[in-house]
Amino acid sequence: MTGIASIRTYKTESLPGSIRIFVHPDHRRKGIGKELLKHSVAEISKTGVSEVLFYTSSSAPAGSLFAEKLELKKEYDYSSNRLTISEADDALLNEWLDYPLGAEQEIFMAVWHNLTPEDRYGDLVCFYQKVHDAEKGQPGFVEYTYTEEKFRQREKAMNKTGSQCLTIICSAADTGEILGMTDISWSPSRPEVVFQGYTAVLPSVRRKGIGKRLKAEMLLHVKKNIPEAVFIRSGNTNYREPILRINEQLGFRCTNTVTVWKKGISALKAVTGGKKNSSI
Known part of the structure; x- marks a missing residue:
């Protein structure tokens, strides 16, 4: 060929x-x-x-x-970036667990395995739509409408492959509004490689350390609950500078660039x- x-x-x-x-x-x-x-x-x-x-x-x-x-x-x-999990600084991760510092509202963290809780699909749709719409004007932006059905179909397709997915959510304690989230996935047949998926924080609560808190929670969860994991692979567009800085602090290194x-x-x-x- x-x-x-x-x-x-x-x-x-x-x-x-x-x-x-x-x-x-x-x-x-x-x-x-x-x-x-x-x-x-x-x-x-x-x-x-x-x-x-x-x-x-x-x-x-x-x-x-x-x-x-x-x-x-x-x-x-x-x-495309890669982190060797054993090289992640536990002291830094534990420091980030104290974020967000000086938060004006109380938060609570939640862990979802594979499926979104039925009563949270609406909140998830609202979160994704707000984050997406805030990127209008960025390279590659296209109008898109999220729906609960689209999320259900995506999760159903993921489950059919046998892949495992884990999502960590940061929500406002008083309203339940999702303020930030991060998710990962991995194959039970190849657990040494974990794929970092979506990580985002609502525009209205950025620069408060929520992204760092989410990343720290996720990495510590992987270390404790997926002992076979060796690497975390992540991909980021070059204009998302805040998450790129967080990844660099964690020890992620670029392995390839796609244009x-x-x-x-x-x-x-x-x-x-x-x-x-x-x-x-």
Whole structure:
């Protein structure tokens, strides 16, 4: 096999589709990537999407050159990071358990295993929507509406894979409003690798240490309850500086950087209409 391409689209019309192209190193600069792209664009255009995302990795520099020749628009960088759990500083984690300092309202922490409690779906939807809407104007932002049913479907799909999921929630003691959350997942067949998922804090209560408290609670929980875990892997967009700083303090190190690119369907058709034996 010299190359392969895959496309992905979503039922939500406002979300762009995506195309991923892989060409064997021994067969690059022979026009294979462009031919795969032409076929991929033809197929994905049938779905009605107007824009397409592409992803390149720092571990394969040829991908960025391919994107630049296609005149794709660079959206943002996404870094993959890894923490060796044994290297996490317990003294720092225990210090962060005292956050948030000087909080104006009392909080309580909760741990959810796999499923969201039935009476909390509404609160979770509200939290996600507020955090999402606050990112309007950031690279890659698209309008999206969260619903309880979407969360139920996601959890159902996760359970079918056999993966385990754990969520730690920080809520206001008086109203029950979710102020922040973080979640992880792992496979029982490979418990040495834990995947850090979503971590967020409501815009109205940021800069109070809630993010640090959540991260500390999660790491200490992993150390105590998942003794087989060796690494935690995390991914973050480059504009989420607060969480990047927290991860750096915890000892996470970047292992790879993915760049996200975008281009409209009509422009892609024009770009891929060149000579068949292009060096792209």
